[in-house]
Amino acid sequence: MLRAKVSCNFIGENFSPGKLEKKIKYNFTEKTEIGDIGSKGRYKDKPIPYGLVEVFPPDELLDENEIVQLEWIIEFLEKNQLQISKSNIDDIRIMVSIFYETQCDMSFDSDLLRRIGKLNMDLNICCYKSEM
DSSP states (O other), rough: OOOOEEEEEEEEOOOOHHHHHHTOOOOEEEEEOTTTTBBEEEEEBSSSSSOOOOEEOOOGGGTTTHHHHHHHHHHHHHHTHHHTSSSSEEEEEEEEEHHHHHHHOOOOOOOHHHHHHHHEEEEEEEEOOOOO
16 A cells, blocks of 8 residues: 545535534535535536545544545544534545555554444445556
8 A cells, every 4th residue: 555545535415524524623624615616526616516525534644544534534523523412414425545656555443443433434446446
């Protein structure tokens, strides 16, 4: 494995990332409010009809392995579960992206999987072969 990127996406037709930020006192770096004008994709130059945020671990953890980053995301979700559940979010996904050279291996211990299960969220894993 060369590197890992872990994040969590929240999306909702009536979801406001700004309102959630105020409730949990956390600044999202990647967010879209309902009605923001899209810069790419199918909503390029059009109002986006949903709220969207992508939560990343702090910068100091971005060079760590997927488990360290995933633990931070899970702790963030556990700590803010009540406020997140009251924020009109339609879909929450935990994303694990692994960039590898020759082989993509990962394993998650049962405690980590149990914690994700208690959150009742999807875990998406993507592996990308990096050409060097």
